[in-house]
Amino acid sequence: MNLGDHLFQARKKKGLSQENVAEKLGVSRQTVSKWELNETLPDIRQAKSMATLYGLTLDELIEWDADMQEIQEIIEKTSEELTRKIDWTKAWSKKYPILAAVWKNKQRLQS
Numbered sequence: 001m002n003l004g005d006h007l008f009q010a011r012k013k014k015g016l017s018q019e020n021v022a023e024k025l026g027v028s029r030q031t032v033s034k035w036e037l038n039e040t041l042p043d044i045r046q047a048k049s050m051a052t053l054y055g056l057t058l059d060e061l062i063e064w065d066a067d068m069q070e071i072q073e074i075i076e077k078t079s080e081e082l083t084r085k086i087d088w089t090k091a092w093s094k095k096y097p098i099l100a101a102v103w104k105n106k107q108r109l110q111s
Contacts (some may be wrong), residue, residue: 002038003038003041003060003062004035004037005036006061006062006063006086007035007036007050007061010050011054012081014053014054014055017034018033021050025046025047025049025050025053027046033045047061049061
């Protein structure tokens with residue numbers, strides 16, 4: 001999910017139209033559309049006002065992580081049996097090498 005999709009989903013959860021949001025933020029409907037299509041970005045004041053309008057913190061409004069969304073979807077589609085066979089430390093260590101170092105240090109301390 002990208003930022004525009006996240007803004008779209010937040011607006012929809014509040015049951016607001018682009019016109020409603022535009023009116024409350026003092027921008028055009030086309031501006032709201034461009035934010036949701038990732039053509040432009042709201043400035044920090046607009047983003048803060050939008051977060052308040054959607055009942056979110058600014059961090060919640062702009063926080064999105066495509067990798068985490070994809071990972072969650074993959075996990076949900078993976079069977080329990082297969083999940084138990086996966087070496088999660090090794091899998092995550094490919095993306096985050098620090099995990100391998102922490103795991104290795106933990107193993108060393110336990111021996």
